[in-house]
Amino acid sequence: MEINLKGKRVLITSSTKGIGKELAKVFLKEGCKVVITSRNKQNVNLALEELRQISSNDVFGLTSDLTDYNSLSKLVNDTINLLGGIDVLVVNSGNTPKEPSTMLENSIEDWEHATRLFLLGPVYLSTLVSKYMIEQKWGRIIFISSWTIKEPQDFFSLADVTRASLIQFTKLLARELGKYGITVNVLLLGSFPTETSIKTLHKIAQKLGMHFDELWNKYVIDVSAVKRVGNVEKDLGPLVIYLSSEYSSYVTGSYFLIDGGTTRAI
């Protein structure tokens, strides 16, 4: 089976670091044209510098905040001006500054911010992009989420509660867009170590009074079936490429666990 995504126009949000940036590399290696985004211009420029080493003419950067709806409308217009359209939308989010935090530590402002970041921003952005995809009668929308929405974790309450609704949204959006050749799916990620995820684990270890290594082995490695963490290029990239391709046209309204067998819930 050969997948050809050459020339596909891809918008990935929250992609100047971590998983988003690694996914940008995956798409660039497939010959796609990619727009990366984040809130901070300097981060955008640093990421562009790195990504241009893969493909100097195919990657562009825009600043945008997933919690600011005006900036999302502008992002869609600017991306269409730059690329001429959007074939694949990958909605990746950042993280709430409050987490790791327990339910009673969260203020109503923390809940509002998390709701915008993990639910309303993705809902608004994907709705805007859907309208363009309907006109071109083709599109792929992929949301990045976490395995912890299936088995909520004490310290990820903000993300787990707000992200859960995105599954319902995905199923209903998929139903509305299916007849236009557009698919909508969610990826529930396990552990893909990034600077931020390691920092978060250090904070959790501190809260629990554990050594980092003990926490890492007990709650990251041992809980997985495969006894290792994930790698974006090798473990996540191929699924994202498949979901962005022609071959996945019958796969929509679905969620996929890519967590090395960590989730026990069915």
Ligand SMILES: NC(=O)c1ccc[n+]([C@@H]2O[C@H](COP(=O)([O-])OP(=O)(O)OC[C@H]3O[C@@H](n4cnc5c(N)ncnc54)[C@H](OP(=O)(O)O)[C@@H]3O)[C@@H](O)[C@H]2O)c1
């Ligand atoms: N890493 C894991 O193991 C793991 C597991 C499951 C799920 N996830 C989820 O995957 C996503 C990415 O995780 P990561 O570890 O790659 O994070 P990361 O390394 O912290 O990267 C986050 C990216 O998002 C941008 N960003 C942050 N807030 C934003 C906002 N409001 N609007 C637009 N961009 C924003 C950041 O740049 P700026 O600061 O410049 O905006 C950065 O480019 C997160 O939502 C995380 O919950 C991660």
